[in-house]
Amino acid sequence: MKKLFILVALIFAFVPSMARAQGNHEYAPLEEKTINYKDWTFNSLADGKPVNLRSFAKDKKLVLVVYFAPWCGNWKNEAPVAAMLYEKYKGHGLDVIGVSEYAPRADSVAFFGASGSPYMVVSESESREARDKTSHYNYRQTTGDTRRWGSPYNIFLEPAKLSKTGDVLTEKAWVVGGELIEADVEKFIRERLGLDKSEMNKKAAQDFKPETGKDKLVKATSSSASTTTQCTTENSKKQ
Template structure:
């Protein structure tokens, strides 16, 4: 075989390998995209020492205690989030929709904002027209490993860096009657909600029949929650702000 033919053969072989590798990468990315996001996680009941807390409302500054908030409710969804996190932005409209749809049936939502200045939290509430209460625990990224959010989610196996969003559901009749601990076992979600599963769960806990109108997960692209990742859809928090 001449040197020219040998070179052409090697070029064609490497080109085919490259094309195959590229096709495999694209297939994998498409499959992940079709499955609806990067960090969706099922609702799983876990043993947890979930403590009562009192935090300030983002908009009013008034203090809200969780035990008092949960009193008389059939089901309370507690969600921790960072306003700048795209993974939370994947869930936020669904959470608001569930609140609007089932609030009158005994379902409630309270959100705890983390790792961002309070003014940014206020802007986030206005941008997404949130009507459920939002309180805040921390207002800087540097507080990540000192928050109760970090402690609680790590205790139930959340291995993500920021853990936004993170959910815990409090059910009527299953809460500790008094003391600093409000729940010793609860359904939790270490990631974004699987939306059909979440609505089915909410309806079940409210004593309602399954719905045939369950909203499917968004097919929009979702990014892993990372404040260091440059993106047009992710505004990096200013570390200099308190």
Template sequence: MKTLFALVFLALSFTALFGQNEQSPIVEKEFAYNDWTLENIRSDSSTNLREFTAGKKLVMVVYFAPWCPNWKHDLAFVQGLYDKYKDNGFDVIAIGEYDPLDSMKSHLKDNKLTFPAVYESLLRTDMQKTLHYNYRKATGDMRKWGSPWYVFLEPANIEKSGDTISKRANVVNGELIKDDAEMFIRAKLGLSVEPKKVAVSEKEIEVCEQEKKTANLVKP
């Protein structure tokens, strides 16, 4: 009986450790987010952020690692936001991290992701060398890999020249809280804010911070 109890306890502990989403609210943070020019994942061309934001009302930059389960939890929702609001002045640009370029290309194609995508790094060993790492740590993100990580830019408020594009921005240190994210986007686009939908329970996923202890995981 004791053996059975121990096995059940271990199973529950394993589920608690690896079966948690990492949703996080949209919060405004003060940090210097710089302009960048990065290579596109799908082609040999490059994209400049300041030029990309021109003429838009709201741009959502999302940093992601293709292999991270937490990002896989968000990607369909992000694609849905892009499809729904791209004609209202909203745009998405994804920044790939910590994976080979071929893997990133396959990831976009296999998941039918059509929003623009560039990349900053190609190796997991570069994790602490990236601007992604510096930015998210500056905003209080304590996760190991920080995938996904979001920053919302309002082109009307960004710096028109210089290295720094924004000194304050709304960020998400984790997965999007879907209803809150959509309400935020609609408000920034000047659209009527729809009432929250009835919450639907979602299947818990394995987090990509597997090395961390439970106490360090970011919970909803």
């Protein structure tokens, strides 16, 4: 009986990592976490100029901060998704800022190719030896991300709720400790940008029509029901 209990305990201990790993992907849920996320200033990948996060986020509705290592297979999986979300919602108040980790700046520049990144990218660290010395590592520890490299690691910030002064921008944030689950994240983005609400209002206005024989308007109802994955392997290792 004791052996059976130990076996069951071991199985459950590995369930979280097993559930996230799907082939060469490492998806993770979007969860609100206590993080005490601090303001930072890192240098831009494009021109080396300093970029301050609080200033960058000003006047935006939602900002996705995505930490990545350019050599990481899981980041290579997520990169097109992050770019798609940026292009699709940048006109509605979303912005994205990438934070390159554990690789020379030149490697990150090369990752995005001749055209460069569609969104802002900065660099925090340039060596794998800095793994446990970065703010990225500290936030992962705080939020329970036990992957070795933690790439990608996504944090959503709502600028209207950020502290205007002091080191700490926000005590809590929505975090994805792995690859984005596109459908879930896009739903979250649309909600935070107020797009679903505005579309519902627009549809409701279109559904209103004059009722025969009466002056008032009533709402019409519808009868219909409305690749290389070195990082994957190493991410699975505990800290």
